[in-house]
Amino acid sequence: MLLTSRFPFADLEGFDGGTARMLEVPAFIPPEGAALLAAGGGDWLPEDQRQDLVRAVDGHALATGVLAGLLADHLPAGDLAALRAELGEATLTDARVSKVLEFYADRLAEADRYLLAAVSLFARPVDAGAVLAVARHEAFGSRLAGWTPAMVQAAVRIQVRNYDSAHLYSLPGIWWADFLALTGRQDPARVLTLRNIAISRKNRWNEDVARSDRAMGCLALAAGDTAAAGGHLVAAAAVFRDGDYLTEIAPALADLAEHARVSGDLDVAERHATEAIAIAAPRGLVPAHCAALAARARIRATRATTGYPDLLYSGRDAADAAARLAARHQLPWCELDALRAHALLDQAEGIDRGWAARVDALYARLVPYGLDPDPLATVERSVGKKGRRGRRGSED
Numbered sequence: 001m002l003l004t005s006r007f008p009f010a011d012l013e014g015f016d017g018g019t020a021r022m023l024e025v026p027a028f029i030p031p032e033g034a035a036l037l038a039a040g041g042g043d044w045l046p047e048d049q050r051q052d053l054v055r056a057v058d059g060h061a062l063a064t065g066v067l068a069g070l071l072a073d074h075l076p077a078g079d080l081a082a083l084r085a086e087l088g089e090a091t092l093t094d095a096r097v098s099k100v101l102e103f104y105a106d107r108l109a110e111a112d113r114y115l116l117a118a119v120s121l122f123a124r125p126v127d128a129g130a131v132l133a134v135a136r137h138e139a140f141g142s143r144l145a146g147w148t149p150a151m152v153q154a155a156v157r158i159q160v161r162n163y164d165s166a167h168l169y170s171l172p173g174i175w176w177a178d179f180l181a182l183t184g185r186q187d188p189a190r191v192l193t194l195r196n197i198a199i200s201r202k203n204r205w206n207e208d209v210a211r212s213d214r215a216m217g218c219l220a221l222a223a224g225d226t227a228a229a230g231g232h233l234v235a236a237a238a239v240f241r242d243g244d245y246l247t248e249i250a251p252a253l254a255d256l257a258e259h260a261r262v263s264g265d266l267d268v269a270e271r272h273a274t275e276a277i278a279i280a281a282p283r284g285l286v287p288a289h290c291a292a293l294a295a296r297a298r299i300r301a302t303r304a305t306t307g308y309p310d311l312l313y314s315g316r317d318a319a320d321a322a323a324r325l326a327a328r329h330q331l332p333w334c335e336l337d338a339l340r341a342h343a344l345l346d347q348a349e350g351i352d353r354g355w356a357a358r359v360d361a362l363y364a365r366l367v368p369y370g371l372d373p374d375p376l377a378t379v380e381r382s383v384g385k386k387g388r389r390g391r392r393g394s395e396d
Contacts, residue, residue, distance in 0.1 A: 027059035036064055042071025056087040056096065063100040070104060114143045115155055117175060128152035130368035137182070138287040138331045139175045145330060174211050180375075181219055182333060183367050188374045190219050207248070210239035214252050217259070226263050233259055250280040250288035257295040261302055269299045286325060290334035293322035297341035301348040315345050336362050 028036065033054030034047055042050060050071075057063035075083075083103050090096045105113055118134045128149035135144040173196040180189035193215045200208040217232030233256050240249040257272035276292035279285070300315030319341040326334035339362060342355035 026061075028054055028061065028064055029059060030054045033059055033064045037068050037071055040065075040068030040072050042068055044074065045071055053084070056084065057100060058093045058096065060093055060097050063097045066100050066104050070107075111143050111147075112155060114140050115147075115152065118144070126368060126370050130370065133366065133368045134179065136330065136332050136366075137179060138290075138334055139178060142330055171208065171211070174208065174215060177212075177215050181215070181222070183371060185371075185373060186219055186222060188377070190216070193219070206239055207243065207245065210236040211248070213239075214248075214255060218255055221255070221259055221262065226259065229259050230263070246279055246283065247285060247288075250276050250283075250285050251291055253279070254288060254291035254295045257292070257299065261295070261299050266299060266303055266306075269295070273299060286329045287331060287334055290322045290326045290331060291337060293318045293325070294334075294337045294341040297322065297338070298344050301341070301344045304345075304348045309349075312345060312349055315348075316342070319345060332362065332366055336366065 030051035034050035037043075037045070037050045037053065038047075045053075053067055054064055057067070070083075083099070086099045086103070087096050090099055108116075114135065115131070118131050118140065131152050132144065132147060132149065134140075135147070173192060177189045177192045177196065180186070180192065193212050197209055197212045197216070200206075200212060213232045214236035217229045217236065220226075220229035220232060233252065237249060237252045237256060239245075240252055253272045253276035257269045257276065260266070260269035260272060273292050273296040276288060277296070280289035280292055297315045297319035300311040300318065304310075304312045304315065319338050322338035322341065323335055326332070326338055336359065339355055339359045342353075343359050346353050346355050
């Protein structure tokens with residue numbers, strides 16, 4: 001049995017009523033929730049304390065299920081008291097559920113947290129190899145490097161029952177939107193990012209608003225809307241500068257460099273790329289360093305077409321450096337960016353050295369088979385079916 005919330009599983013809807021059943025579970029009353037906690041391995045905690053925990057989360061099914069998993073591991077008394085205190089400070093059910101999920105996530109090993117983030121990207125069943133392919137994205141920072149499919153399967157069996165992939169806001173939502181965009185699904189990436197901006201603004205998560213602004217800027221730039229892209233990217237960079245977020249300002253500067261290049265302001269583009277490299281290189285911010293080098297390569301390619309053909313050589317050097325750095329650190333999406341810079345340099349030179357073909361080959365390897373073209377729409381259709389079933393039942 002898997003307890004989740006808000007959305008039915010699209011994977012199981014075709015089997016509902018046969019080999020699987022999906023049941024709508026209302027909020028648990030305290031005795032029901034306490035019984036579930038006991039059955040899940042929390043019977044060591046007295047009945048009255050189990051009921052208090054259920055009340056603290058308003059009987060929310062997902063939160064109660066996660067609490068069962070925590071109690072099954074014999075949560076230390078001090079940790080349990082800290083969780084109760086946090087729940088007591090929250091006034092809304094959603095906030096209490098978030099507290100429980102954050103409490104659970106904080107106790108996961110870092111690799112397990114990133115594994116669950118990778119699993120949540122898929123709307124359909126995939127094998128462990130596809131999960132590992134996603135985990136090679138630079139956002140995962142090589143945290144699953146060395147994992148085998150068997151390790152993934154074992155970890156997922158243990159952990160995924162307590163995870164709700166519907167909570168796609170803040171940083172996990174940004175990662176998913178980034179992956180959607182990279183894999184050619186710009187429309188759902190845009191929808192998800194706009195939702196993330198709204199949630200982050202409501203909660204005054206300024207850094208997440210800025211991260212989402214940066215994502216929107218990149219989406220607008222890819223769509224050819226340079227005016228909108230500039231507004232989002234400049235706003236994001238201003239927040240990162242004010243907060244001295246060097247890990248965020250470096251990649252944002254690389255994006256600003258690309259925006260300036262596309263807009264035709266090559267001097268500004270060079271300054272942004274140079275600053276990004278100066279921040280990223282000495283601090284070991286490898287993805288940002290790769291992005292800035294690739295941006296520099298593209299700038300040199302564009303300059304070469306405006307009467308400076310000798311800049312092709314320094315452009316090749318920058319693209320080569322980005323590709324080597326990406327390969328050394330096993331960052332295939334960064335490597336793809338570098339290969340695309342080489343392909344642009346080929347165009348500027350008027351020759352074909354095979355870089356475009358290498359781009360196509362690597363992209364084909366990076367996009368796992370079975371990705372839903374619009375996972376957000378899939379969820380919304382599922383919710384619509386759920387609502388129609390409910391209305392038919394009430395009419396009967």
